[in-house]
Amino acid sequence: MNAVDIEGTLCRALCGSVKVKKRGDSLWQVDTPWTFPDGDGYSIYVSQAPTGGLRVSDQGLTMMRLSYENDIAKLREGSRGRLLTQVLADAGLSEDDGEFYLDATAEDLGTSVLRIGQALTRVHDLTFLNRLRVESTFYEDLREKLQIVVGAERLTEGYVLPGIANARDYPVDYFVSGGTLPLYLFGVPNRDKARLATIILQHLVRSGEDFNSMVVFQNAADLPRADLGRLMNAANDMIDSLDATADFERKLLRRVK
Template sequence: MSLAEEICEVVCEGFKVRKVPVGYSVLTPWTWFSGEPLTFFIREEKGQARLEDSGLLVADLQGMGLDLGSENRRALLASLLTEHRAFLDDDDSQFATEWMTIDRVASRIPEFLSFLLRVQDLLFLNRDKVRSTFKEDLASAIQDRFEGEAEIILGQAPIPRLPQYIVDILVAHRDGRNIAIFAGVSDVSVLQAVLFQKELQIKGIDDFTAFLIFEDMNGARVSQRNRSIAINSDLEIGDWGGGRLEVVEKVYRHVH
């Protein structure tokens, strides 16, 4: 039985296998998020073979906004890779399996296909998960910068007489000053930050500084109108997408 016949026997109808210079190209009946058919390759070298993507998937994912520099997103990707016995070849920016004998390749195809289908989920994390990931990245960076100087408190109302305002990240500095950080991931969170700042002014609370940090200042999840309201308010503003280090240093300077 030829390799092409063996592949078709292991998986299902709807696949098209053709010989190419590196080995075999396999066109699947499923589509990539871009609408193009999902294709992978079987590369053969010196009596061994491995499965690998088309070489464009990583670029496609990053082009659609997947930030592989994010520690949390990288961890999610690593978990998927481990689960499916695949890896990201950084030299070629390809998803691939390890090299194996040619007679083992067909049996690994369903597992590799499962990975290629599931990796797309990183683009379609539900809103709460995306929000959580950004907050975790931000909180981790703030924690590292203020280590030994401040207590970092997440998701609490720090002012008893303002219990309706849940602050995403509170920096309680040892000198008594506090920084209340709101993550700007939605219109609601932006307006909450604006109202919190107004309450500080009205009630004369001067030991708190309110920050609004956008995940992406130009992102679609916050309307232009509400971005303008926030920028024109007395909030301290940061743009995580425009420079993470600069944002953290801006926060740090407010207690130094």
């Protein structure tokens, strides 16, 4: 086979896998081989654009679908929000009340369908940040939960204890005020932070500080047993993950009320 033969084979295969169904006087649904993990196909529609030409759109169904198992508001905040904006910009998509679309000419229709399909894949992938939190979003989520439970006015982020040796080398993620003893809270998204939190807690104990401590993991099960064991010995309270909302609130309020 040569390049022309391969191109012809691919074109026939790709064209054969795309179907168009009429859904209204000026609305057509484009069926493609692209599917979500549960097997449902992407929602891609073609309609007449208000300014002429054609509009390729998901009719708002992608975000509606994601809302069944995700907090859509979080997709528009922090790192997730910046990534969503970048995804849409890369594909040249606009958004109107949750509907993703781009306008095209008849000649550009095929390319536009490919672009929106790629964008919908990337939008869906943002939801994995809920289950596999990268470090940046983990800390954002931790800060948000703390503010909800105790209020921003009771939090001091990046707290450096006065009066201890080399204090700036041993910062506390959060000092939470209001308890009988000061509460020092650490977010732990990975093994390196688990080791650092252990070192800081041990240093504070050796310095004669009297305090309560709490550690919130991204996922405690991901840590090596030895690192987890050392940190368990150093801290008062632990939360397995940020998804353990009830335990997080109960243990936190017990220390600061």
